[in-house]
Amino acid sequence: MIIECSYCESKVDGVLKxxxxxxxxxxxxxxxxxxxxxCPVCNNSLLxxxxxxxxSSDKHEWSDAFRLxxxxxxxxxxxxxxxxxxxxxxARLCYKARAYSASVVMSGRTLxxxxxxxxxxSRTLAKGLEELKSKGVIDERLxxxxxxxxxxxxxxxHASDEKISKEDAKDLLDFAEAxxxxxxxxxxxxxxxxxxxxxxx
Ligand SMILES: [Zn+2]
Numbered sequence: 001m002i003i004e005c006s007y008c009e010s011k012v013d014g015v016l017k018x019x020x021x022x023x024x025x026x027x028x029x030x031x032x033x034x035x036x037x038x039c040p041v042c043n044n045s046l047l048x049x050x051x052x053x054x055x056s057s058d059k060h061e062w063s064d065a066f067r068l069x070x071x072x073x074x075x076x077x078x079x080x081x082x083x084x085x086x087x088x089x090x091a092r093l094c095y096k097a098r099a100y101s102a103s104v105v106m107s108g109r110t111l112x113x114x115x116x117x118x119x120x121x122s123r124t125l126a127k128g129l130e131e132l133k134s135k136g137v138i139d140e141r142l143x144x145x146x147x148x149x150x151x152x153x154x155x156x157x158h159a160s161d162e163k164i165s166k167e168d169a170k171d172l173l174d175f176a177e178a179x180x181x182x183x184x185x186x187x188x189x190x191x192x193x194x195x196x197x198x199x200x201x
Contacts, residue, residue, distance in 0.1 A: 001013070001014050001016055001035060001037060001048070001050070001062075001064070001065050002014070002064040002065065003035075003037055003046055003048045003064065003065040003066075003067055004067055004072065005039040005041065005042065005044055005046060006044065006046070006067065006070040006072075007039065007042045007044045008039060008041050008042050008044070012039050012040060012041055013040060014035075014037030014038060014039060014040070014046055014048070014065065015037060015038040015039075015040055016035060016036075016037060017036045017037060017038055018035070018036040019033055019034065019035045019036070020033065020034050021033045022034075030051060030052045030053075031051075031052050032049060032050070032051060032052075033049065033050045033051075033052075033062060034047070034048070034049055034068075035047070035048045035049070035050060035065055037065065046065075046067060046069070046070075047067070047068050047069040048065030048066060048067050048068055049065060049066055049068050050062045050063050050064070050065045050066070051063045073092065076088055076089060076177075076180075077180075077181065077184070077185045079184055079185050079188060080180045080181075080184045080185065081113075081117055081184065083113040083116060083117060084110050084113035084114060084117065084180050084184070086113075087106050087107075087109040087110040087112075087113055087176075088106075088107075088110050088176060088177060088180060090106040090109075091103050091104075091106035091107040091109075091110060091173050091176060092173065094106055095169055095170065095173055098166070100156075100163075100164040100165065100166055100168070100169035101155075101156035101157075101163070101164045101169075102156070103156075103164075103169045103172075103173060104149075104152050104153055104155070104156035104164050104168070104169050104172050104173075105153055105156045105157050107149055107153065107169075107172045107173050107175070107176035108125070108149055108150060108152070108153025108154075108156070108157070108176075109153075110176040110179075110180065111125060111128075111129065111146055111149060111150060111153075111176065111179065112125055112128070114132065114137075114179065114180065114183055115128035115129070115131070115132060118131075118132060118135065118137055120132060125150050125153075126147070126150060129143060129146045129147060129150060130143075132146075137183060138179065138182070138183065142178075142179055142182060142183075145175040145178070145179060146175070146179060148172070148175070149172050149175050149176060152164065152168065152172055
């Protein structure tokens with residue numbers, strides 16, 4: 001059964017060790033299957049869930065297992081442009097590899113990508129963020145998060161005695177993700193929502 005192994009970080013054909021099907025007709029008419037799988041590559045234990053999906057008028061099939069444990073990373077929305085997605089993905093990878101300074105540097109690069117995407121004219125990130133705020137791309141709170149991220153990125157990027165802690169790296173990564181979510185995903189959603197809205201409301 002295909003599942004993504006948290007250790008190998010790739011899709012593997014998990015060896016089925018146990019499964020259980022259940023369903024609640026009041027909640028959801030389709031059964032759910034919990035599976036315990038073993039990664040054939042690294043021997044990791046993986047707990048997954050699968051749903052029965054309809055593939056034709058009279059045929060059903062189990063979906064690939066989505067991982068329930070170890071918890072799967074939430075995916076990075078596809079509407080975030082590549083320039084920012086790539087840095088965010090690397091920031092996550094560095095964090096997982098416990099390279100906290102590198103993670104913060106990549107989170108900071110995500111902000112540079114937001115500036116680039118919005119064609120800010122300033123050469124420095126500090127000024128670029130101010131420009132994003134004055135253009136209304138980010139509000140005061142997101143500006144504060146971004147500015148903290150920028151300062152920590154500078155600590156991460158230059159050789160010094162100051163160390164970035166795990167907690168700080170995680171918070172700064174969360175800020176970078178939230179900023180992208182706001183700037184690229186929610187703003188676009190809101191624009192589309194407003195465009196659909198009848199004029200009289
Ligand atoms: Zn594995």
